[in-house]
Amino acid sequence: MAPHPEAAALLARSHRLGSDPRNTNYAGGNASAKGTDTDPVTGGDIELMWVKGSGGDLGTLTEAGLAVLRLDRMRALVDVYPGVEREDEMVAAFDYCLHGKGGAAPSIDTAMHGLVEAAHVDHLHPDSGIALACAADGEKLTAECFGDRVVWVPWRRPGFQLGLDIAAVKEANPQAIGCILGGHGITAWGDTSEECERNSLHIIRTAEAFLAERGKPEPFGPVIEGYAALGAVERRERAAVLAPVIRSIASQDRPQVGHFTDSEVVLDFLASAEHPRLAALGTSCPDHFLRTKVRPLVLDLPPTAPLDEAVARLGELHAEYREEYAAYYERHALPDSPAMRGADPAIVLIPGVGMFSFGKDKQTARVAGEFYVNAINVMRGAEAVSTYAPIEESEKFRIEYWALEEAKLQRMPKPKPLATRVALVTGAGSGIGKAIAQRLVAEGACVVVADLNAENAQAVAAELGGSDKAVAVTVDVTSEEQIAEAFKAAVLAFGGVDLVVNNAGISISKPLLETSAKDWDLQHDIMARGSFLVSREAARVMIAQQLGGDVVYIASKNAVFAGPNNIAYSATKADQAHQVRLLAAELGEHGIRVNGINPDGVVRGSGIFAGGWGAKRAAVYGVEEEKLGEFYAQRTILKREVLPDHVANAVFALTGGDLTHTTGLHIPVDAGVAAAFLR
Incomplete structure (x- = not known):
């Protein structure tokens, strides 16, 4: 109707x-x-x-x-x-x-x-x-x-x-x-x-x-010497280094997803002489400060300050911010006021670099940043013709801790298991990686779809819901530089990374005498070396975030079972399997859990099998290629075919919150292959 x-x-x-x-x-x-x-x-x-x-x-x-x-x-x-x-x-x-x-x-x-x-x-x-x-x-x-x-x-x-x-x-x-x-x-x-x-x-x-x-021409006053915006490339580099640190600041009370913007509006404001005074006054419109908190945290150093000095100062300012916010709550709270919801900033301003905004998901974080841009525009207009004079602090508190607002928050649906978590999945443009990315987004995570095939990665990211849910990065995991760029893209898109899945790989199936050194090197460069490089970069981000994290290796049944004509592939899978144990032992002190999954016989939907591996394995076992999945299923204890979704289910089982005390584990997803039972 x-x-x-x-x-x-x-x-x-x-x-x-x-x-x-x-x-x-x-x-x-x-x-x-x-x-x-x-x-x-x-x-x-x-x-x-x-x-x-x-x-x-x-x-x-x-x-x-x-x-x-x-x-x-x-x-x-x-x-x-x-x-x-x-x-x-x-x-x-x-x-x-x-x-x-x-x-x-x-x-x-x-x-x-x-x-x-x-x-x-x-x-x-x-x-x-x-x-x-x-x-x-x-x-x-x-x-x-x-x-x-x-x-x-x-x-x-x-x-x-x-x-x-x-x-x-x-x-x-x-x-x-x-x-x-x-x-x-x-x-x-x-x-x-x-x-x-x-x-x-x-x-x-x-x-x-x-x-x-x-309005007067410079409502925010002249540019502070040394506070002009850095060049675009340098700005992005500095933002990427600071992003995990700033996310840790915004997530002390509860994990948050981040958003970064270096728009001209923000950079001009932070370069001006009046920005410290105006930022301290906070926003005014109720829609603004409900999303941005009453005021932002502002780094009071020029953009050229040494990074370690900037990181240390951010820590000091965060401690002061929390004390001030708690005092603000105590000044105005009544006996029936809702409990304080957290004392971390929602907006962090870095002169010369840009603005980081935070929320319970990417959309909330992005919109919080948009609202602070609105607030800057409001300040500019008010200062152009008068003096910016927001509502009284007590009135802001009455709105922020309004019983009706609290009731509205209580009506919100319960967060999904992976809400606020940011995942990076390699080889996510097809097959198992795509299935993992789909499951992680369905459970509330933001996902960075990393793949050598840019077109595939972009298509998957679009299917997952666009930039508030997923972004695509093109990466060759044999390249340190491309991996570093992928993680920079991740932290600038979502504030950091919490969950990494090492899934990218190829399969070279040849007898020993036909396996060349080039075959061996290529197989190991992509999977053994690539997994090492991705995990190393992930650890850097996770340690800086101080939020723990998960690294999951998609290894293989072949990591523990010796099959014919498979020396290069199986050896590199064994390498990956031991990386799980080594990194679990090393990264545990940072709350980072490292686990592995050992699939087998994932034929349907698999990029590896479609790329020629299926035909070669079918030839080894003497079956038709289109019946290879059935063949693998019949040799299992459960007589069931393994699909990419089953591997994705195992990734979620390891990272969805129930196995909080598990690290160094390998989970078989092979429908039962007795020869590959872990001992």
Whole structure:
């Protein structure tokens, strides 16, 4: 069934407004429409309101993301409103206003839309509007910018009372098309969807023009000597070295996924004389600091400072940040406040290099960074025409530790077993590696798909969900330089690496007398040497992160079982198997577990078998190639064919959280080959 015409107009307007970051940030703001529909019970007319539900995003809003309320019941809540001290109780009352099943859960801003006498209402968080809202003399500037067409509403925490305030302002100012909400954002209205959108855009674009025309040329002050941005290559190199250290800082309370940006906006801000003062003031718009915390951690060293000095200073600043955050909590916490959620920063700023942002997954980390870019733009606008003056710290705390926010967090689904973990899988463009990458992403991990075949790697990464889930890197595991670059790409994409699967390989199946030195070297270079190089680079990152980690080797039944015409392959698998034992013994002190998997007979979906190995092994055993999988299955104890997914299951079993005290283990995934039983 098609949505109601007013709801359809609302969705179209939301998509247009939400698709432009100048209008609002991701998942920020909300929009509504009111209209008449037929009551399915009485058959008479009923006045309804459709409004974006809690947690939705305007740019991608669907009909299912709308809350649908009866307008008469919504407005009747005014008569039972117990006052601002108990306004949070009104959120539960919204449930009694729902029409039918009601659609999405109503958000805290529902009252703003329902109580304002306008058919269509937009509440948005544009940088230009928030800049005026966070200026020290924002009320005066609003009047200068808009005259009486846009009215100033002093800061008030979102809720029922703010809805009443805006409704009263509209009623008292019939000429107004909207308002600037102090410390927060904008609200606009209209009799039609088109008029409402036109009014929203008028406020946003007029504020942009006002800031551009009236603003001073260097609102952040001059560039600090020595703080200019490093060149792009040097910037990336330094960021890659610092990323695991910074992730350890952001993950002391709980592991986090990272995101890095070195956009011009960020670099210019960090090069300016005023950035220490402004960063210390923190963000203001509730949408901003709920994702970025009240303030970032800022390294107070130039980008050319020695790396060891920068690392040491970050450790000192982190200790200070945690103390300050705990003190902030203690200053404002009430007996019934939620427990402190953690004292690590969500945003870490490195002058000359860029910004690291963190969250429970890649999207959350990326969006946190986007919100801090919004905050920089807000600071620039406010400083250009006035002085940046965010809301009081106590008000920030009331939002951050709001009981309603806590309830929202408690409703979030339980994290998947590998949530916050970053995996790098070699040979992940096909076969077993692809199956492993698919399983790891399904269990919540972010995955770096590493493969010699760039096209295959990119295709797999796209299948896995794109850059918030997986990224592709092209790597020849015989090359130290390419492996180093792959790990740099990993830490810049996700903040670090927690789980590495050594899966890349080839198979050369020849009798001893036909095996050349070149065959031997190639087999060992790719698997024995390649696994060593990948594990060494993984260990560097994991040790710097101080979060432990997992290294898994995809070895083989051939590591312990001697078969014919297989000297090069089996010998290198034995090498890999012993690397597991050696590294488990060495890396355990860092909480890094090293385990292996010994598959056998993985024919279907295997890149190795498809590349000629299958034909050679079929010839050795005297069977047709297409029946090789059946042949292998029949020689096993369980008489079952082994598939790539079965190997992926074993990787998850080792890394999914239940085998926390297991290292140095080899798990056979061969359907039972008695000759390969481990002793």
